[in-house]
Amino acid sequence: MKLTDREQRIRGGEAGEPARVAIEQQIAVGDFFGAEAFVPVTNVHMMGDMEVMGDAGFAFIETLVAQGGRFVVPVTTNARCVDFERAASVRQDPALVARERALVAHLRALGALQVDTCINYQTVYQPHFGEHLAWGDTGTVIWANSVTGARTNYEAGPAAVAAGLTGVTPAYGYHLDDQRAGGPRFEVRCALSDYADWGALGGIVGRRTLDYWTVPVLTGMPATPTGDDLKHFGAALASYGSCAMYHMVGVTPEARTDADAFRAREPATSHVVDDAALAAFYRTYPENRPEIDVVVFSGPQLSVLELRRVVELLRGRRAHGNTALIVTTDFANREVARHLGYVKAIEDAGGQVLSGACWYIMEPAKMAAAFGWANVLTNSAKVANIIGGYRLHPILRRTDICIEAAVTGRLPAEGRLA
Amino acid sequence: MTPDAVITAPPGFGADVEAEIVLSRDSFSIRYDMDRETGVISRKGHALEGRSLAGKIVYFPAVQGGVAAGWAFLALVGRGVAPAGVLFGRTNPVMIQGLVLAGIPVMHRVRPDPFSVLQTGDRVRMSPARGIVERLAPR
Numbered sequence: 001m002k003l004t005d006r007e008q009r010i011r012g013g014e015a016g017e018p019a020r021v022a023i024e025q026q027i028a029v030g031d032f033f034g035a036e037a038f039v040p041v042t043n044v045h046m047m048g049d050m051e052v053m054g055d056a057g058f059a060f061i062e063t064l065v066a067q068g069g070r071f072v073v074p075v076t077t078n079a080r081c082v083d084f085e086r087a088a089s090v091r092q093d094p095a096l097v098a099r100e101r102a103l104v105a106h107l108r109a110l111g112a113l114q115v116d117t118c119i120n121y122q123t124v125y126q127p128h129f130g131e132h133l134a135w136g137d138t139g140t141v142i143w144a145n146s147v148t149g150a151r152t153n154y155e156a157g158p159a160a161v162a163a164g165l166t167g168v169t170p171a172y173g174y175h176l177d178d179q180r181a182g183g184p185r186f187e188v189r190c191a192l193s194d195y196a197d198w199g200a201l202g203g204i205v206g207r208r209t210l211d212y213w214t215v216p217v218l219t220g221m222p223a224t225p226t227g228d229d230l231k232h233f234g235a236a237l238a239s240y241g242s243c244a245m246y247h248m249v250g251v252t253p254e255a256r257t258d259a260d261a262f263r264a265r266e267p268a269t270s271h272v273v274d275d276a277a278l279a280a281f282y283r284t285y286p287e288n289r290p291e292i293d294v295v296v297f298s299g300p301q302l303s304v305l306e307l308r309r310v311v312e313l314l315r316g317r318r319a320h321g322n323t324a325l326i327v328t329t330d331f332a333n334r335e336v337a338r339h340l341g342y343v344k345a346i347e348d349a350g351g352q353v354l355s356g357a358c359w360y361i362m363e364p365a366k367m368a369a370a371f372g373w374a375n376v377l378t379n380s381a382k383v384a385n386i387i388g389g390y391r392l393h394p395i396l397r398r399t400d401i402c403i404e405a406a407v408t409g410r411l412p413a414e415g416r417l418a
Numbered sequence: 419m420t421p422d423a424v425i426t427a428p429p430g431f432g433a434d435v436e437a438e439i440v441l442s443r444d445s446f447s448i449r450y451d452m453d454r455e456t457g458v459i460s461r462k463g464h465a466l467e468g469r470s471l472a473g474k475i476v477y478f479p480a481v482q483g484g485v486a487a488g489w490a491f492l493a494l495v496g497r498g499v500a501p502a503g504v505l506f507g508r509t510n511p512v513m514i515q516g517l518v519l520a521g522i523p524v525m526h527r528v529r530p531d532p533f534s535v536l537q538t539g540d541r542v543r544m545s546p547a548r549g550i551v552e553r554l555a556p557r
Contacts (some may be wrong), residue, residue, distance in 0.1 A: 028518045029511065032431050032526075052486045054454070054493025060519070138484040156488020156512040158519040173511060210445065210480060212510035242482050242510055389450035389461050 001030045001170065002037050010166055018069030022162035029159065030170030038168035039175055041152075043127060044075040045120050045135040046160035048107060050099045051081035051361050053157065058099065060158070061106045064165075071111035071164035076125065078137045079118040079301055079330070079358035080104075086354055090326075091370040092362065110164070116356035117330035118300045121148070122227065124332075129253055132175060134163035138238035139231070139300050139382070141174075145245035147230055149253040151175045154212070154244055173213070174244055180254060182217035182247050184209060185267035190278040192222060192229070194398040195306065199232040199381030200281045204273055206241025214268075217247045217261045225251060228303050235300050236381035285384055285396040286418040287411050291322065292395070293373035295406040298328040298359035299383040307337045307353075311345045313403035318349050320409030324371065325351030328359050351406070359383065365390040377405050422553045424535040425505070425528050430546030431514065432523025436554065437475045437502040439542045441532055442466045446478035448516075449486040457499030472499040475544055475551075477532045479507040487512045491520035503544045505532065505551065525549060 003011065011027075013020045026038070050058065082092060082100045104114055115124050120135075121143045127133055127150035134155040135141050144150040153173040155163060163169045173179050186205050192198055205216050216237070225233070225248075237243045247255035255261035297310060310327060319325040327346055329337065334355040337343050343353045354362075360383050368374070368390075375393040378384055379402050384394035397405075401415035444451075444465040453460040457472045472494075481487075494500035504517060506526040517524040523546050532551075536542065541554040 025515075025518050028431055029514055031429075032514050032518075032524075033511070047485045047488065052449070052454075052493070053489040054496055056492045056496030057489040059496075060492065136485045136488070153511045154485055156485040156515045158488050158492075159511070159515040160488075210482065211508060212481070213508070238484065240482075242484075244510075386450060389447075391460075391462070 001027055001035055007038055007168065016069065017067045018064045019165045022165040025158065026162050026166065026170055030172060033170065033172040035170035035172040037171050039132045039171040040167060041073060041132050041134045041163055041169050043125055043133050044071070044073055044160050044164045045078060045137065045140055046075055046112065046157055046164065047078040047136040048103065048157045049080035049361065050096055050103055051363060053103070057157070058103055061103065065106045065109045069110050069165055072167040073164060075112045075160070075164040076115045076120050077107060077112050078116070079361065080116050080356060081361045081363065083354040083357040086352065089352065090354070090362065090367055093366065096363070115330065118358055119231065119303065119330060122303055123330055134160055134169045136160045138244070139235035141244050142234040142238045142246065143231065145174050146234060146247070146252050179213070180215060180245060181263035181265060182255070182261040183214040183268040184216050185270045186216055186218050187220045187270070187272045188218055188222060189220065189272055189274045191275060194379065195228060195232045196379040196381065196396060196398045197278065198225065198229040199236040200278055200396065201273060202233040202236025203240045203381045203385065204277055204281050206237045206239065206243060208271060209241040209243055212242045212244055214243065215245045215247060216243065217249065217255065217267065219249045219258065221248055221251055228306055231300055232380065236385070239382040239385045282396060283417050285394055287395050287416060288375050288393045290410045290416065292377045292405045292409060292411060293375050294324040294326060294377070295402050296326050296359050296376055296378045296383055297380070297402070298326065299380040299386070301358060302327060302329045302333065304333050304336050307333065307342045309399060310403065311342045313400055314345065314349050314407070317407045319351055319406045323406050323409045324373070325349065325406045326354065326359055327351060328354045328357055331355050360386045364392060368392055377402050377411070423550045424553050425532055425551035427525040427528045427549045429549045430523065430525030431518055432503070432521065432546045434543060434545045435475065435503045435523050436541065436543045437473060439536055439538065439540050440466065440469065440471060440474045440476045441536060441538050442476065442478045445480040445482045447482040448490045449484065450482065454490055454493060455497065457494055470499070471501040473502050475503040475505065475542055476501045477505040477528070481506065481509050481513050485512050487516040488519070489516065491516040491522055495520045495522070505544065
């Protein structure tokens with residue numbers, strides 16, 4: 001890689017040992033992917049929590065702090081595995097909570113803004129077209145690239161930390177024009193009426209794409225999606241397909257027309273997603289039994305409008321005694337939701353509104369064991385995809401079905417597929 | 419015994435390493451597929467379900483999932499259950515960022531399909547700087 005004078009000085013140790021270690025790692029990654037240079041970034045979003053870092057990652061951060069490391073661009077933190085205020089009520093391991101507290105103190109010492117959100121693009125920082133970023137959490141990356149036209153690769157925790165310490169990231173992948181051209185075409189011919197439908201669409205496209213370096217193009221959108229629709233779509237596409245960008249013709253900024261999206265090339269392949277495909281996707285999440293142990297709204301954290309939808313569907317009813325109801329959001333939205341009476345409404349229903357956390361990283365297998373949960377009903381395709389790996393039984397359904405199940409303790413007839 | 423270069427790839431990351439190879443027909447996600455306490459593939463129905471990758475050179479044709487890989491490989495090293503090296507068909511940045519942090523050798527875009535030239539259990543040497551994998555002993 002070609003280094004500027006500033007980058008060479010960082011490599012020579014003039015900016016301190018943490019920045020030197022960081023840029024060496026960035027050079028190794030850049031070389032691996034054929035980057036020719038670095039690009040400055042204006043904003044970094046990092047994933048760092050004990051659930052995934054382990055003691056070794058903790059020690060790595062501890063060393064950076066001891067060596068006087070300090071971020072040189074704004075670094076925000078992703079949703080983490082603990083809601084410190086409500087950890088006891090969801091029976092999280094006190095040792096994990098204590099370790100998480102120590103980690104947060106270290107990240108703050110490095111200069112991180114501890115916002116603990118996976119919807120930073122809705123509540124913290126809105127990048128503009130063409131802006132170079134170093135964001136982690138795949139849902140944030142796919143949003144930035146696709147919806148705003150900003151530019152970032154998946155920057156995992158250590159890569160985001162490195163970018164925070166150096167202020168630059170290797171210019172490969174989605175920082176470059178060529179990588180952003182559309183590949184396969186997906187013609188959308190299905191009705192999409194709920195967040196879960198948008199997530200399912202993301203899952204369908206993701207399962208067929210399964211490649212970080214491929215940009216699917218969606219055409220024929222039946223309706224104008226809301227921001228939250230795109231949030232569920234993108235989070236699912238990233239989760240099922242490892243994708244970092246999509247084009248939606250007539251919706252996203254680099255796809256005003258088909259020619260725009262494909263950069264005047266032919267689509268690599270063409271697919272149709274119809275109502276039958278959508279129904280088939282839901283059938284990959286059959287119920288194991290009608291009784292539902294826990295209903296989860298999470299992954300990504302909920303917006304204020306999604307919280308309102310939950311409250312409206314509850315209509316003042318209480319959740320069934322055998323069915324837990326868990327909602328996660330970020331600090332900002334929880335405060336707005338408290339102001340609007342939504343938090344009280346969900347708590348009065350017997351539910352919990354967790355903040356700063358996202359359910360699927362809160363050691364769900366341990367939580368399920370503690371409460372005796374075996375199945376999980378959710379409107380998040382991303383959550384459904386992930387928790388299969390934790391040997392819980394995921395059931396994906398539309399939001400209204402999830403709420404009815406929470407209230408009655410059982411899947412309503414229209415939600416039964418098996 | 420003359421080693422036998424069977425796989426080539428663009429230059430990768432890390433030092434030369436020798437170990438047994440484990441071949442997977444399924445893609446890999448460290449969050450979705452692996453028990454990160456033990457380094458054992460835990461996802462039901464995965465081609466390597468129940469198999470430990472500790473100390474092995476492992477091949478996956480593709481990857482899935484998100485940024486968890488960034489920290490998780492270092493955590494595996496800390497627990498003594500990390501693979502010795504990794505070969506990918508197609509990969510993504512977070513795998514490489516995580517393997518670089520952990521110091522685990524890695525190559526991608528390997529040719530030809532390792533299943534056509536190797537079997538699980540073969541002893542191999544991967545040399546990322548030279549972009550080759552050699553078989554060390556005849557079958």
